[in-house]
Amino acid sequence: MAEEKIARIAKEIYENVGGEQNVRKVIHCMTRVRMTIIDNSKVNLVGLKAIDGVMGIVEDDTLQVVVGPGTVNKVAKKMVDMVGVKLGETFPNSGGLSFEEQALANKAAAKEKYNKPSKLKSVLKSISNIFVPMIPAFVGTGIVAGIAAVLSNLVVAGDLNAATWQQYIDIMNILKNALFAYLTIYVGINAANEFGATPTLGGVIGGVVMLTGMNPENPIKNIFTGQPLSAGQGGMLGVLLAVWLLSIVEKKLHEVVPESVDIIVTPTISLIIIGLLEIFLIMPLAGFVSDHLIGGINGILNIGGAFSGFVLGIAFLPMVMLGLHQILGPIHLEMIAKTGQTNLLPILAMAGAGQVGAALAIWAKLRKDRTLVQNIKGALPVGILGVGEPLIYGVTLPMGRPFITACIGGGIGGAIIGFFGNVGAIATGPSGVALIPLIAHGKWIIYLLGLVGAYIGGFLATYFFGIPKDAKMKADNFGKNVQMETLQPTLRVVTTPAFERSTVYAPMTGKVKDLSEVEDEVFSSGMLGNGIAIEPTNGQVNSPVDGIVTTVFPTKHAIGVTSDDGVEILIHIGMDTVELNGEGFESFVKQNERVKKGDLLIRVNLDKIKAAGLSMITPIVVTNSNSYNAISIDAKNTVDKGQVLLTIQP
Secondary structure (H helix, E strand, C coil): CHHHHHHHHHHHHHHHCCCHHHEEEEEECCCEEEEEECCHHHCCHHHHHCCCCCCEEEECCCEEEECCCCCHHHHHHHHHHHHCCCCCCCCCCCCCCCHHHHHHHHHHHHHHHHHCCCHHHHHHHHHHHHHHHHHHHHHHHHHHHHHHHHHHHHHHCCCCCHHHHHHHHHHHHHHHHHHHCCHHHHHHHHHHHHHCCCHHHHHHHHHHCCCCCCCCCCCCECCCCCCECCCCCCHHHHHHHHHHHHHHHHHHHHHHCCHHHHHHHHHHHHHHHHHHHHHHHHHHHHHHHHHHHHHHHHHHHHHCHHHHHHHHHHHHHHHHHCCHHHHHHHHHHHHHHHHCCECHHHHHCHHHHHHHHHHHHHHHHCCCCHHHHHHHHHHHHHHHCCCCHHHHHHHHHHHCHHHHHHHHHHHHHHHHHHHHCCCCECCCCCCHHHHHHHEHHHCHHHHHHHHHHHHHHHHHHHHHHCCCHHHHHHHHCCCCCCEEEECCCCCCCCCCCCCCCEEEECCCCEEEECHHHCCCHHHHCCCCCEEEEEEECCCEEECCCCEEEEEECCCCCEEEEEECCCCEEEEECCCCHHHHCCCCEEECCCCCCEECCCCEEEEECHHHHHHCCCCCCEEEEECCHHHCCEEEECCCCEECCCCEEEEEEC
């Protein structure tokens, strides 16, 4: 009987969407069959809503037919079986289409091909996932660093009294260094989370490049040159590479090391292998490159003029990412010792200005993407003060092309300063406007002209050539209102509850939200049942009842549990998190597994979800609400996991 019902729903869905030939592909989430429709004019919404078993319709990029948990997977499977394809595969239906229909089909196929993640996009996405969660720290410490730099430069220039201001500068530098002095450790931890390694081990690998504990009298030698290694060689990219290798080694060891000694053997061997590789290969390789860059930089400087400024302005940020900027310190000091100023620093400062211009262009072009705009708003003041990490790692680099066009903007600013020539700084320090007090011989106007040129150059290059199409598409559709029509839930077969009162406990800790606040009308309208939502503050999802796991969605973003009292509970973790295809989710239970209240069901990486720009608000819904007279909400404002959340009365 159940099979006949599933087949009927599948058949009637096809009949009301214009037939199989009008469907490009079928997928499903926890509650909805999602169809990519070729010609929307052929869809009969009234007929779809009238199907016995359909709870509602959502019109979005895909046509979504809500049939509820436990049923949706069967209906979707039946629909693709009827066509002879698998879930997510393109239907073989292009033949016999009209010209207009074929055009629509070709457009859909092209869009699908374009949006298919490339290796480069995957790398850039991983970089974004690692650095975006750090933006608040970048912004806060960056502003402190910028203020400290301005004050320090004013002291050096003789405009402020050192006896009065130096202690305040030192305090702000302490605050700044709490991030920047140990940045490789933070990056190592986040990279480990992204690549699937142990976070603390990733932090250790990140800290290795600091060479803490190395005896200065007996330093570790660069295997290529025989010269002592310098702390920081390899840069952030070196740390990312090392932690990525760590994730591979650690996973392999977990597979072969006996469980009884895994906790001892795996981390020890992983650290030894990757640590040695980092010290004796990754860092020396970066050092080898940097040593040979000195001659190249001096050669470019000797050429002079706009050409030198352009090349150095473009090259500086890639050097920073590779940790190669370490070689520039001695050059600056030598110049200051010989001439009283470093002509290299003002040129290199243009690189950060190019990032500012690029960020402004992204803001102007993608202003509809509110998440991206918020990141830019936070990072811009810091970037103007000469701290570029938030803009680099939070905005331009994850997008790919804007990083390149930002470097071009830096080259333009460098060319301007190189053209006028003899623009130097009397000391080293942060760039941006914070460097103005250190510009020698009153030539700060030329330096300011270079900054403006870099701003404009970065803006124009990015605005016209640096915006990826997928980013523009995402921005144009950001926050798009979902039009939907709902139908009262279909009648269910109700059994008489055998309890007087049943309690559902909070599966997670967080802020309590009314279902009406959920930005998805399938939940906010009560279409799937009554309940509550939680905005979690940690990533653990525990069982809210004693019962049976009835559904674990393949992407692990949603789970269904039926209590011993017969209460059917759906926990949907975040909105649109199905798009992550399981990334950031770890399941600890299987379908039909018995669980007790408080048992760990799913662990979620909240930072990964937030980095993807998705909401973490989590509806907890009683999907068989029609079986009960009353469902009361017991939690207010905030709730800890294990506290009473809902009370069900038959």
